Amino acid sequence: MIFFKKRYTLNDLIFKKDLNYRNNLYLFLANYFEKDIFYFFQNKEKKFFTIKEKIIINYKVKKIISNKDLNSICQKKRFYNLDLKLNKSVFIPQYDTEGLVEIILSNEKQKKGIEIGIGTGAIILSILKNSENTVDGIDINKKAIKLTNINAKRNNIDLKKETILKKNVFKIKNNLKYDFLVANPPYISYDDQKITKIVKKIQPKKALYAKEKGFYFYKYLIKNNEKFLKENGRMYFEIGLDQDKYLENYLADFKKLNFYFVKDLNNINRYLVIKKIKD
Incomplete structure (x- = not known):
C-alpha cells in the first residue's frame, strides 16, 4: 500500500x-x-x-x-482562444484556420451564416464567441455534432439560437438562405504523395481526401451557391496549397460571382472569398 x-x-x-x-x-x-x-x-x-x-x-x-x-x-487544443476537446473521428483544427475566422469576423456583422462540416466546432464557435452573428452548422458525422455541443458548453457558448444538425450537404432541401457560408472541406487529392505519414496517421481519412483532385466540395458548393446564399451573400473557404489557379479558372465561368484570395502568414493563397452579385 x-x-x-x-x-x-x-x-x-x-x-x-x-x-x-x-x-x-x-x-x-x-x-x-x-x-x-x-x-x-x-x-x-x-x-x-x-x-x-x-x-x-x-x-x-x-x-x-x-x-x-x-x-x-x-485530445484537446487551443484555437482562437477556445479550449477545444478533440476525438479521433474528427479533424484536428489547424492554426491556419484562425485566419479564415479573422476574415469572416472582419466582413460579417450581425449576419446569419452556415458552416458546412463543423468538425470540432472550431470555426462556428469562434464566430459565435467573438461576434453577434448567428451561425447554423451541419455535419454528416454524428460524433462531430456531439463534440461541437460539448465544446460549446466547455467555452460557455449558448447554441439555443443555432441549428446544429447531422445532415448530408448533398441532400439539403430547404428554402432558408444565408448571408454567408463557411467551409474548410476535405481538399486533398487521393493521389497526393506529399501528405506526411503523421498527417495520415492522426487525421481521419474522410476529413482529408476529396474526389476530383480534391476540388469536389468546392465545386459543388460554388455551383449550388443559389441554394445557400442570399443576394450579396458570401462564401468563405480555406484551400490547399496550389489550388488557387484551378479555382480561379473554375470561377471564371460564374458571371454572378466575384471572388478574391487572401494570403496566410506564409504569403500563400490560403483563403478564398466569393461574393454573390445581384442580378
Missing part, C-alpha cells in the same frame, strides 16, 4: 532522460493540466504524481515523440 501512495516529483520523471524527452514532457504537462509551462519549471521538487500517473505520462510522452503531434495525444 505504501508503494502506491508514493508520489513523484518532476525531477523523478526527467531523471536520465534526454532533452527531446524533457521538452515534450513539459509541453504535455502544460497542455494536459492547463497550466503555464513555467509552473512546472518552478516546481520540479513538488510531489505531483502517483506511480500510475508516472507510467501514463511516460507512455504519452513517448507517443508524442513518435507521432510528433501533441494534440492527438492530449
Whole structure:
C-alpha cells in the first residue's frame, strides 16, 4: 500500500532522460493540466504524481515523440482562444484556420451564416464567441455534432439560437438562405504523395481526401451557391496549397460571382472569398 501512495516529483520523471524527452514532457504537462509551462519549471521538487500517473505520462510522452503531434495525444487544443476537446473521428483544427475566422469576423456583422462540416466546432464557435452573428452548422458525422455541443458548453457558448444538425450537404432541401457560408472541406487529392505519414496517421481519412483532385466540395458548393446564399451573400473557404489557379479558372465561368484570395502568414493563397452579385 505504501508503494502506491508514493508520489513523484518532476525531477523523478526527467531523471536520465534526454532533452527531446524533457521538452515534450513539459509541453504535455502544460497542455494536459492547463497550466503555464513555467509552473512546472518552478516546481520540479513538488510531489505531483502517483506511480500510475508516472507510467501514463511516460507512455504519452513517448507517443508524442513518435507521432510528433501533441494534440492527438492530449485530445484537446487551443484555437482562437477556445479550449477545444478533440476525438479521433474528427479533424484536428489547424492554426491556419484562425485566419479564415479573422476574415469572416472582419466582413460579417450581425449576419446569419452556415458552416458546412463543423468538425470540432472550431470555426462556428469562434464566430459565435467573438461576434453577434448567428451561425447554423451541419455535419454528416454524428460524433462531430456531439463534440461541437460539448465544446460549446466547455467555452460557455449558448447554441439555443443555432441549428446544429447531422445532415448530408448533398441532400439539403430547404428554402432558408444565408448571408454567408463557411467551409474548410476535405481538399486533398487521393493521389497526393506529399501528405506526411503523421498527417495520415492522426487525421481521419474522410476529413482529408476529396474526389476530383480534391476540388469536389468546392465545386459543388460554388455551383449550388443559389441554394445557400442570399443576394450579396458570401462564401468563405480555406484551400490547399496550389489550388488557387484551378479555382480561379473554375470561377471564371460564374458571371454572378466575384471572388478574391487572401494570403496566410506564409504569403500563400490560403483563403478564398466569393461574393454573390445581384442580378
